Amino acid sequence: MSDDPRQAAERYRLDRQMRDAGMEPESAESPARGSTAAERAAFVETSIQQAIRRGEFDDLPGAGKPLRDLGGGHDPDWWIRRKIETEKLSGLGPPALTLRVEHAELAQRMDAISREGDVREALEDFNRRVIEARRQLLGGPPVVTPTVDVDAEIAAWASRRRARDAAPAVAPPPPARRRRWFRRR
Numbered sequence: 001m002s003d004d005p006r007q008a009a010e011r012y013r014l015d016r017q018m019r020d021a022g023m024e025p026e027s028a029e030s031p032a033r034g035s036t037a038a039e040r041a042a043f044v045e046t047s048i049q050q051a052i053r054r055g056e057f058d059d060l061p062g063a064g065k066p067l068r069d070l071g072g073g074h075d076p077d078w079w080i081r082r083k084i085e086t087e088k089l090s091g092l093g094p095p096a097l098t099l100r101v102e103h104a105e106l107a108q109r110m111d112a113i114s115r116e117g118d119v120r121e122a123l124e125d126f127n128r129r130v131i132e133a134r135r136q137l138l139g140g141p142p143v144v145t146p147t148v149d150v151d152a153e154i155a156a157w158a159s160r161r162r163a164r165d166a167a168p169a170v171a172p173p174p175p176a177r178r179r180r181w182f183r184r185r
Contacts, residue, residue, distance in 0.1 A: 094140040095133035102126065103145045110157045111164075119157050123150045 018024070035043075051057060075081070084093070090101075102109075106126065113119050127147045134143045 096141040096143045099145040123153050
């Protein structure tokens with residue numbers, strides 16, 4: 001505790017206000033506000049050890065089970081990778097990885113577009129982002145995603161579109177007849 005009478009008087013006033021408000025004032029066994037980091041660490045460690053002896057950490061979920069993903073090497077971004085996996089987020093990560101995934105799904109994305117001008121614009125945007133990612137010197141994995149030949153991709157898109165349009169359309173099955181509830185027997 002401090003020897004300064006002003007601090008002691010303030011502590012007394014604060015404790016009295018806390019009691020009047022129905023709150024528990026800071027006890028003598030908790031660390032004082034002016035204590036050193038070593039004293040606070042010792043207090044925390046003592047509190048943890050006492051809680052262990054009382055059994056307050058027994059029956060916690062996952063008790064006695066190994067920690068997930070502990071066997072690999074050191075990865076400073078483990079928490080963000082786990083968040084991306086659990087939330088099933090896409091479009092996040094270094095440009096090298098996102099562009100690689102986008103390149104693999106490029107034909108599917110282009111097939112969803114109906115106009116040739118929009119396809120050309122999307123392909124030029126993809127090439128621009130690949131070139132921009134190659135110019136970045138921020139670190140991370142290298143960008144090995146190739147740029148695409150816009151005219152060749154448009155020709156492939158057009159041929160896929162013609163093949164899809166020429167295929168006979170399969171008629172959907174007729175809807176099942178619903179029986180009225182009042183006609184049941």
